[in-house]
Amino acid sequence: MKPKDIPWQERPENSSDVLWRYSENPIIQRDLIPSSNSIFNSAVVPFGDGFAGVFRCDNKAVQMNIFAGFSNDGINWSINHDPIAFESGNIEEVHVDYKYDPRVTFIEDRYWIIWCEGHNGPTIGIGYTFDFKEFFQNENAFLPFNRNGVLFPEKINGKYAMMSRPSDNGHTPFGDIYLSYSPDMKYWGEHRHIMSPTSFKDSAWQCTKIGAGSVPFLTDEGWLMFYHGVITTCNGFRYALGSAILDKNNPNIVKYRTQSYLLTPSVLYEQVGDVPNVIFPCATLQDIEKDRVVVYYGAADTVVAIAFGNISEVIQYTKENSL
Ligand code: BMA
Numbered sequence: 001m002k003p004k005d006i007p008w009q010e011r012p013e014n015s016s017d018v019l020w021r022y023s024e025n026p027i028i029q030r031d032l033i034p035s036s037n038s039i040f041n042s043a044v045v046p047f048g049d050g051f052a053g054v055f056r057c058d059n060k061a062v063q064m065n066i067f068a069g070f071s072n073d074g075i076n077w078s079i080n081h082d083p084i085a086f087e088s089g090n091i092e093e094v095h096v097d098y099k100y101d102p103r104v105t106f107i108e109d110r111y112w113i114i115w116c117e118g119h120n121g122p123t124i125g126i127g128y129t130f131d132f133k134e135f136f137q138n139e140n141a142f143l144p145f146n147r148n149g150v151l152f153p154e155k156i157n158g159k160y161a162m163m164s165r166p167s168d169n170g171h172t173p174f175g176d177i178y179l180s181y182s183p184d185m186k187y188w189g190e191h192r193h194i195m196s197p198t199s200f201k202d203s204a205w206q207c208t209k210i211g212a213g214s215v216p217f218l219t220d221e222g223w224l225m226f227y228h229g230v231i232t233t234c235n236g237f238r239y240a241l242g243s244a245i246l247d248k249n250n251p252n253i254v255k256y257r258t259q260s261y262l263l264t265p266s267v268l269y270e271q272v273g274d275v276p277n278v279i280f281p282c283a284t285l286q287d288i289e290k291d292r293v294v295v296y297y298g299a300a301d302t303v304v305a306i307a308f309g310n311i312s313e314v315i316q317y318t319k320e321n322s323l
Contacts, residue, residue: 004046006285007074007294009308018317019241019262019295019307026269026303027075028055033067034081035059038274040298043104043215043283044074045111051285052132054102054113055079056298064100066115068132074285074294075306084113086127089136090186099125103282105151105215107160112185114141114149114162121169124149124162126185141180141188145169148177148211152223156251160185163194163212173232175209179252192252195244197229203259203323205240208232213241213281214295221315222248222255226281226295229261239278240264241297243318256322262314263307265300273300286311 011020030038036057044053050072057067057079069079086094097118105112110128113135117125121144127137141149141162148165155161159181167175175197181190200207206229216223223246230237240261247253265277280298287293291310299305 004050004074004285006287006292007306007308008292011308017262018313019309021263021267022075022306022308024075025267025305026299027306028077028079028304030273030302032077033057033079037062038302039079040301040304041101041280041282042069042296042298042304043102043113044071044285044296045104045106045283046285047111047132050074052104052111053077053079053283054084054104054115055304056100056102057083058100064098064118066099066102066113068135070132084127084135086135086137089126089128089138091137091139094137095119096125101148101280101282103150103215105153107151107153107155112151114151116147116149119144121145122147122167124164128185139186141182142166145172147172147175148213150212150215150225152251153215153217156181157249159183159190161251162188165209165211171237172209175211177210177212177227194246194252195254195257198323203229205229205231205238205261205264206242208237213297214284216246216251217284217286218248219245219311219315221245221319223251224311224315224318226262226284228280235276237277238265239280241279241281241295243314245315245318256318258318258321259323260321262309262317263295263297269303269305270299273302275301 042055065083124141216225241263244257283296
């Protein structure tokens with residue numbers, strides 16, 4: 001696909017941060033559609049002459065669901081007022097209690113949507129669309145409990161590859177990132193461990209649990225992805241963002257992984273909201289030729305924000321500050 005003009009703003013002169021926030025954040029406010037209590041943890045992709053996305057909008061009864069949206073510039077979004085209605089894909093009957101935290105990955109001819117799906121507890125739901133008008137749902141990938149399903153944008157060694165984070169039925173106080181393969185987006189296996197939380201001593205911001213975040217993209221060093229790491233504080237969890245580079249052919253091999261976070265909740269819209277102190281990356285847009293990446297993240301479980309970086313600097317930082 002031809003790269004679009006992705007959103008961009010130069011790094012502020014007084015900043016030496018590897019990722020820097022957009023000055024007009026948040027780009028999506030909690031009440032962008034009439035029904036919404038909050039809009040956060042959402043995914044975007046290039047689509048047509050602009051961009052499309054799948055957005056987590058919790059309604060005013062605080063029911064979690066996913067909605068399609070569109071944008072010409074990646075910053076100003078219009079989100080459908082009704083949630084995505086899925087037809088049957090490779091499953092007879094679609095039964096879902098709730099849907100949240102979508103990611104979107106384009107492979108071959110279609111956009112795959114992966115989300116956290118309520119099915120006697122959270123697990124990984126799978127759907128696809130060709131046009132963001134009609135949507136089809138497939139069999140769930142895994143048994144409950146699981147979260148943070150992120151599909152790679154290319155088949156690896158001939159198979160679809162997806163990261164996930166086995167969990168519990170509550171606010172999971174543990175969690176490693178795993179990799180699973182599928183020949184057909186229906187049957188998943190060949191499960192491999194990718195990475196664990198760190199020790200408190202080594203890197204405390206990611207010592208409780210970690211989860212895959214944005215869809216990885218290929219660089220000269222391997223797959224670059226942004227993930228979330230969680231610390232348990234005396235006031236609960238705090239979610240920050242780090243980066244990792246995974247081996248191109250065997251992405252269960254972690255080549256580099258940041259000891260320091262790249263972003264931690266430190267501005268008001270990340271620190272204050274329905275759940276304070278959360279940065280939760282779910283997508284990037286990248287322009288490889290211009291060496292630019294934009295990270296889309298949910299802030300404080302309430303709004304959507306973006307941050308910018310130069311891909312080469314993120315790679316260099318990840319290599320030089322790796323655990
Ligand atoms: C996780 C998920 C995310 C949420 C985060 C912080 O368990 O539910 O959707 O952003 O907690 O509340």
